[in-house]
Amino acid sequence: MAMLDVKNIHKSYDDNEILRGVSFTMEKEETKVIIGPSGTGKSTLLRCINQLSPPDAGEVWLDGEEITNPATNINKIREKIGFVFQDFNLFTHLTALRNVSIGLEKVKGMEKETARKRAMDELCRVGLDAQTKQYPAQLSGGQKQRVGIARALAMDPDIILFDEPTSALDPELIGDVLDVMKSLCGKVAMLVVTHEMGFARNVADEIIFMEGGVIVESGPPKEMFTNAKTQRAKEFLGRIGALYGGG
Amino acid sequence: MTTDFAQFFIDSSPDLINGLGYTLLLTFISIAAGFFLGILLALGRVYGNKIINGLCVGYIEIIRGTPLLVQLFIIYFGLPAIGIIFTPIQAALIGLSINSGAYQAEYLRGAIQSVEAGQMTAARSLGMNKLQSIRHVVLPQALRIAIPSWSNEFIYLLQYSSIAYIIQVTELTAEGKFIAAHTFRYLEIFTMIAIIYLVLTIVSSEIIDRIAKRLSIPGVGAAKGIGQRNT
Structure with missing residues (x-):
């Protein structure tokens, strides 16, 4: 199943x-x-x-x-089911650390200190150990999105x-x-x-x-990129490949 | 003249302090009770179903659509006709609270609605229920956004609590009227009272301002944009 x-x-x-x-x-x-x-x-x-x-x-x-x-x-x-948003949707009133730990505390019922440590680990994992105390408005877009990923990851x-x-x-x-x-x-x-x-x-x-x-159409990347069966998939992949690169 | 004025001030001060006490009592209790009422009404308006929303709108429209003075008259002079009797201070506290609640509800509703919808979406997708999302994510932001208009409401209430003198509450203005009626020194006494209100207003808006600064977070509410970095 x-x-x-x-x-x-x-x-x-x-x-x-x-x-x-x-x-x-x-x-x-x-x-x-x-x-x-x-x-x-x-x-x-x-x-x-x-x-x-x-x-x-x-x-x-x-x-x-x-x-x-x-x-x-x-x-x-x-x-x-973790969810990572296009426009981040970080909680603007919480630090990066609290953004990650709040779900652990309020949803999983974890103790504050345990949640804090876990959140710390997740932020390290996405390379933001130095930004834990910053608020979303103080982070760059890439940092915000990594907090978003850490927030989703922390929930296991x-x-x-x-x-x-x-x-x-x-x-x-x-x-x-x-x-x-x-x-x-x-x-x-x-x-x-x-x-x-x-x-x-x-x-x-x-x-x-x-x-x-x-x-x-769906299939493994190799097949889709080199040998898509439908004309539409071929066209789209060709066009988007040229735009966003294949590297 | 100056010594005479000083003497008059000293003679009047026990009554004025007594009145000031009632003014502060009316203001603080009513702003606090109105705040809790306002939060409930605002949440009912934003998140309630049709019936709850309708009830909240009805309340707010009726209260905002009628003069505070008329509301106080109904509570103090009107309700005894159906056997509900309040002391002047009780009637004033109830009247000011339900009145302030309606206004605060509208400030808070605006603040809640100005929190981006994505905040609720993100909270829900973490697994928070609606109530948790409101409590931990929406309200902490909305309350910060509401502070400036809430500060207005506080000052308004501080001054409009003087209307309670009409139903025999011996607050600051009533004491002034009382002293003036005995001494005929209307100009001095009401100038003094005006100064007291002015000082109270300046001090309280300064205090609220400091609280707002202490609670401010980069990117939330009035502080929006401060500390913002390019993405």
Whole structure:
């Protein structure tokens, strides 16, 4: 049984059907990258998975538990699903350290000191040992996003959903964030929406190409980049590869 | 003339201090009670369902849409008709609190709504429930944002507590009226009282300012932009 099983997800906003039946599975510690033109429902799909915006139809299963069932305690489930946002969404009134430790204290019920130590470890892991006492407004974008990743990691999730984690960053800051993400590869499952083709090619176990609210094609990076079956995937990968580089 | 004034001041001071005590009591109790009421109303307006939101809007509109003086008259002179009797100070405390609550609710609602939606989203995605998210993430930011308008409300309440004299609360203004009625020295006594209000206002806004500075965090509320670095 797959760790994450997404079955036939549909989601509309008003009369606009964003997702038209999306299904895929993920195994433990697997990394999958979702690519596709903007407005195609990639971010919506992530939000449907952790129920930030519950799907209209379809099911999401995590570890054999149906998340989409209204009887499920969604707060318990969200502990197991980390989320990293495009615009960081760090808690602006808390230091980097408190941003990471607050979930441990308030959600996991950890003691303050234990939570602090754990948060410290996570911040070290993403290379921010010197920034623990700074507030989000005092951090650069790349640092903010690494705090965001540390915040998600600290909860010991089964999977982390990344919603275009580098899109709001200046080009020279993207590398630090991608390096942190690469270092997580094989330690926690990652589902990443991104335009970073280098990351997709080198790190992903599978690339999922979405367009018009459906998965058009998916497969291992090598196959997708050199030998995509559908014309649309070929075109898109060619175009985006030229823009964002393959390195 | 100066010695005469000094003597008058000394003679009046016990009454004035007595009045000042009531003024401060009215102000502090009402601002605090109004604050808790205001938070509940503001949360009800932002996060409540249609019914709760409707009740909160109704309360706020009725209170803000009628004069404080009329509210005090209803509480003190009106309610005894249906068997509810308050002492003057009780009536004034209740009136000022429910009145201030409505105004504070609107300040707080504005502050809560100015906290970015992503803050709630991030809290929920960590696994916090709605109440935890409000308590640990939204409110600490909203309250900081609300301090400047809250400071206004405090000063307003400090001065408008004088209206309580009409229902026989012997606060500062009432004491002045009393002294003046016996001595006919209206100019001196009310100048003195004006100075007392002025000093109270300046001191309290300075204190609130210092509290605001101490609580300020780079990137939150009034301090937004300070210490901001380019991303």
